Amino acid sequence: MSIIEIKGLHKVYDGKSLPVYAVNGIDIKIEAGEFTAVVGPSGSGKTTLLNIVGGLDEPTEGEVFIDGVKITGLSGKEKTDFRMKNIGFVFQAYNLIPVFTAKENVEFILHLQGKPKAERERRTKELLEAVGLGDRMDSRPNKLSGGQQQRVAVARALASKPKFILADEPTANLDSKSTDNLLEIMEKLNREENITFLFSTHDQRVVSKARRVITIQDGVVVSDIRK
Amino acid sequence: MKDYIKLAWRNIWRNKRRTLICAASIFFGVVLSSFMSSMQEGSYEMYIKTIVNFYSGYIQVHQKGYWDDKVINNTLDYSSLKTQMPAIKGITVSTPRLENYALASLEDITKGVMVIGISPQKEDSITNLSKRVSEGSYLADGDAGVILGSALAKYMKVGVNDTLVLLSQGYHGVSAAGKYPVRGIIKQPSPDLDRRVVYMDVTTAQELFSAQERLTSLVIMVKDADDVPRIKRELAAKLGEEYEVMDWKEMNSMLIKQIDSDRASGVIMKGILYIIIAFGIFGTVMMMTAERRKEFGVLVAVGMQKYKLEYVVAMETVMLGFVGVITGIAASIPLLWYFMLHPIPLTGQAAETVMLMGFEPIMPFSMIPPIFYYQAITIFVFTLLIGIYPVLNISRMKISKALRS
Ligand SMILES: Nc1ncnc2c1ncn2[C@@H]1O[C@H](COP(=O)(O)OP(=O)(O)O)[C@@H](O)[C@H]1O
Numbered sequence: 001m002s003i004i005e006i007k008g009l010h011k012v013y014d015g016k017s018l019p020v021y022a023v024n025g026i027d028i029k030i031e032a033g034e035f036t037a038v039v040g041p042s043g044s045g046k047t048t049l050l051n052i053v054g055g056l057d058e059p060t061e062g063e064v065f066i067d068g069v070k071i072t073g074l075s076g077k078e079k080t081d082f083r084m085k086n087i088g089f090v091f092q093a094y095n096l097i098p099v100f101t102a103k104e105n106v107e108f109i110l111h112l113q114g115k116p117k118a119e120r121e122r123r124t125k126e127l128l129e130a131v132g133l134g135d136r137m138d139s140r141p142n143k144l145s146g147g148q149q150q151r152v153a154v155a156r157a158l159a160s161k162p163k164f165i166l167a168d169e170p171t172a173n174l175d176s177k178s179t180d181n182l183l184e185i186m187e188k189l190n191r192e193e194n195i196t197f198l199f200s201t202h203d204q205r206v207v208s209k210a211r212r213v214i215t216i217q218d219g220v221v222v223s224d225i226r227k
Numbered sequence: 228m229k230d231y232i233k234l235a236w237r238n239i240w241r242n243k244r245r246t247l248i249c250a251a252s253i254f255f256g257v258v259l260s261s262f263m264s265s266m267q268e269g270s271y272e273m274y275i276k277t278i279v280n281f282y283s284g285y286i287q288v289h290q291k292g293y294w295d296d297k298v299i300n301n302t303l304d305y306s307s308l309k310t311q312m313p314a315i316k317g318i319t320v321s322t323p324r325l326e327n328y329a330l331a332s333l334e335d336i337t338k339g340v341m342v343i344g345i346s347p348q349k350e351d352s353i354t355n356l357s358k359r360v361s362e363g364s365y366l367a368d369g370d371a372g373v374i375l376g377s378a379l380a381k382y383m384k385v386g387v388n389d390t391l392v393l394l395s396q397g398y399h400g401v402s403a404a405g406k407y408p409v410r411g412i413i414k415q416p417s418p419d420l421d422r423r424v425v426y427m428d429v430t431t432a433q434e435l436f437s438a439q440e441r442l443t444s445l446v447i448m449v450k451d452a453d454d455v456p457r458i459k460r461e462l463a464a465k466l467g468e469e470y471e472v473m474d475w476k477e478m479n480s481m482l483i484k485q486i487d488s489d490r491a492s493g494v495i496m497k498g499i500l501y502i503i504i505a506f507g508i509f510g511t512v513m514m515m516t517a518e519r520r521k522e523f524g525v526l527v528a529v530g531m532q533k534y535k536l537e538y539v540v541a542m543e544t545v546m547l548g549f550v551g552v553i554t555g556i557a558a559s560i561p562l563l564w565y566f567m568l569h570p571i572p573l574t575g576q577a578a579e580t581v582m583l584m585g586f587e588p589i590m591p592f593s594m595i596p597p598i599f600y601y602q603a604i605t606i607f608v609f610t611l612l613i614g615i616y617p618v619l620n621i622s623r624m625k626i627s628k629a630l631r632s
Pocket residue numbers: 013014015020021022040041042043044045046047048049628
């Protein structure tokens with residue numbers, strides 16, 4: 001069974017005057033352990049697609065299954081719960097709670113999951129070490145660089161042991177060095193821990209690291225290449 | 228839970244300056260309003276205390292009809308009342324009084340006075356009369372002499388050991404007259420009383436007015452003012468139709484009415500003050516909500532249920548209020564404490580007015596707990612109401628929209 005199955009997806013926004021057809025019939029299957037980039041120019045529908053896959057938005061038409069569970073059509077509460085248990089998120093920027101330290105940001109997810117304190121502390125330490133921030137655990141986001149913040153976001157996304165990680169343009173606000181660094185960590189997690197990643201980007205350097213590249217344009221898939 | 232409190236607490240300090248300004252506005256509001264309330268309640272307490280302790284007592288028993296027609300013929304028979312007086316828990320003392328008007332004269336000065344026949348020892352235990360004797364001595368039980376108010380003494384040029392002549396009408400119209408040596412001069416804090424009161428032993432007064440064993444009132448003091456309604460009820464039930472039992476509120480209904488209306492006008496003033504403060508809090512909360520749209524979106528996206536987030540932001544609003552309330556109360560307590568120990572003396576016209584009404588010319592302060600907890604409750608209610616704003620904001624939030632902001 002695919003980890004993600006997208007069937008006949010459409011999303012129409014009420015635009016200012018005309019309706020906006022952001023997603024126009026997309027069918028994709030993503031298997032466990034894949035490292036997939038969704039590529040396309042700005043406005044092509046990447047965020048819309050990822051939001052629906054992540055249960056953050058409802059499609060106008062079509063269905064999304066995560067590990068066999070249909071998430072489109074769940075109630076808001078059910079979706080929130082589903083996300084907490086199954087999906088890790090990394091957004092473009094300002095991902096973290098600014099008043100929490102790196103450690104507290106990661107721990108917060110485990111807290112939402114109701115994990116006991118000892119386990120939370122152990123796992124938080126493990127995760128932050130895995131993203132190379134073992135020495136910045138007690139720093140607040142404004143004391144971290146953009147790249148470091150995104151690494152904390154990755155650690156947080158991993159905290160709940162999700163089925164996959166969804167990252168909408170995670171490197172868009174980073175310089176090339178931080179971009180390389182973040183991708184290295186993501187690749188390593190994918191290779192060594194078999195974590196499934198689905199991320200969007202319009203950065204060619206990032207695209208080149210992906211092992212599967214899905215290109216969309218005007219809300220439709222124009223190519224889907226496995227390397 | 229602990230984590231949410233921590234989160235809320237840190238959130239309110241994100242913009243330190245803004246939070247401090249907001250808290251400062253509440254702080255000053257609380258201090259100002261505590262000050263106002265304390266002064267109001269302090270003067271009410273003083274009025275009530277003055278009246279209860281120096282004059283009416285908590286409860287009085289009269290012959291039925293005396294209160295509406297205060298004449299010597301409406302007196303009660305003490306010997307029969309004594310046999311009927313039940314033992315009621317909470318009564319500390321009861322003391323007899325016989326009051327009547329008289330003309331006092333010394334040489335060629337004559338003045339209308341109020342003669343109050345008292346039981347010197349018992350009366351003293353209630354009103355501390357003896358402490359206020361400024362010249363001469365206090366009355367002994369069964370004394371044949373009198374003591375009089377200092378203003379009255381001055382007016383009549385009466386000194387200790389002079390003999391005062393009293394003329395009046397006694398029980399059932401019998402004419403009353405007597406000569407009484409002045410034992411002492413008493414300084415009554417109530418200028419009104421000071422100007423016209425003549426105290427004598429109650430049996431001496433009964434003789435003067437040919438009203439043997441008769442009283443105008445039996446004044447009752449209680450241990451705890453809160454017990455007054457119960458004690459009054461029990462007394463009235465036991466004593467029956469022949470008597471009227473009145474509490475201090477009934478006997479001072481004018482004062483109570485004035486206090487109530489004064490309190491109401493205070494509530495309006497404080498209400499306006501609090502509404503201004505509430506707008507300040509609301510503005511702060513609106514800004515806090517607006518600038519965190521994206522963050523709220525992220526939190527719900529990563530799996531925080533909206534109701535938990537709503538709980539955190541509501542708590543932030545309440546905390547924001549409480550930072551101001553708690554520091555405000557903490558600052559008010561020593562301030563009011565100081566003024567309670569050192570009441571502001573009134574001068575000029577204000578002093579005259581208050582003295583004419585029979586009270587001490589001071590601005591006393593009160594520290595009764597409601598002054599403080601009403602503030603806390605008011606701000607709590609306001610912040611809860613204001614907290615509805617961010618809560619609604621979150622409950623209506625569309626995550627995908629919030630994330631794009
Ligand atoms: N809430 C919305 N209302 C109306 N149009 C929207 C909304 N969100 C996105 N769009 C439009 O949908 C299209 C796809 O947007 P998006 O999914 O953000 O693309 P991408 O992430 O690839 O830049 C764009 O034309 C965008 O303007």
